[in-house]
Amino acid sequence: MKPVFKALPTDEVRALQAGGADAYGRTPERRVSDGDGVPCRHCLKNVDAEEAYLVLAYRPFPALQPYAETGPIFLHAEPCERARESDILPELFGRTAAYIVRGYDADDRIVYGTGAVVPTADIPERAGELLARGDIAYLHMRSAKNNCYQCRIERG
Template sequence: MTIQFTALPTENVRALQRGGPDAYGRTPEHKISDGDGVPCRHCLKNVAAGDGYLVLAYRPFPELQPYAETGPVFLHADECERATETEGLPEILGSFDYIVRGYGNDDRIVYGSGGVIPTDEIAARAETLFGRDDIAYVHVRSARNNCYQCRIERA
């Protein structure tokens, strides 16, 4: 099986970069990167030192429901190109490990699918999860803060 890591949709990101409201109806906060730990969820690269970035609330689910987690994410303040969907690990996944968790077609967590996985084992874990009929897609989230990083889909 082949998987692909996917970034946030460009149409959503452009609206936020142009000052549109985040998941809580607030204007994204503008910051300047120190170059350390500022992963853009659109290009899936780290924001370079001195570059502007946005901090905002994002909900990577189509509608409100009990499992629709909302949390902080970073985006380049200026337009950046969306990361190409690929089976290779995105640049932003530079920590030792991440939460990898499966979701069903109903956008709810599939219990028993989540775990803290070493970074170099994320792709293999996603392929294992996709062997299950009840997994529609997978999230990669920070193991320390549960922040959404990216989505993994079947290719």
């Protein structure tokens, strides 16, 4: 099973870039990047030094429920092109040694026993194994250090 790595949907990002409310009902904060460690979840590229970016609360789930984690993410402040959906791990993620990969069911609940810190090079294989299971609808890739949402992984 080939996994497909998916960035945030453009319609959600454009609303936030236009000053729309984040998951907590607040306007995203605008900052200027130092060029290090500011990954945009839409284009899946780092925000370059001196470029403006947004930091905001994001909940990658359709509704509130006990497993609907909310946390901080970064976006370019100005419109950027959405990363192409691909079965190849986006280059941005190669800069970090490992990420959490975790499975969710069709009701957006964590499938227990699926979450693990996975070495970056092993993520496509592990994602394929998890997506081959009938009880898993999709995966999240999250920071192994801070648990921040990185991207969604679905069946190809």
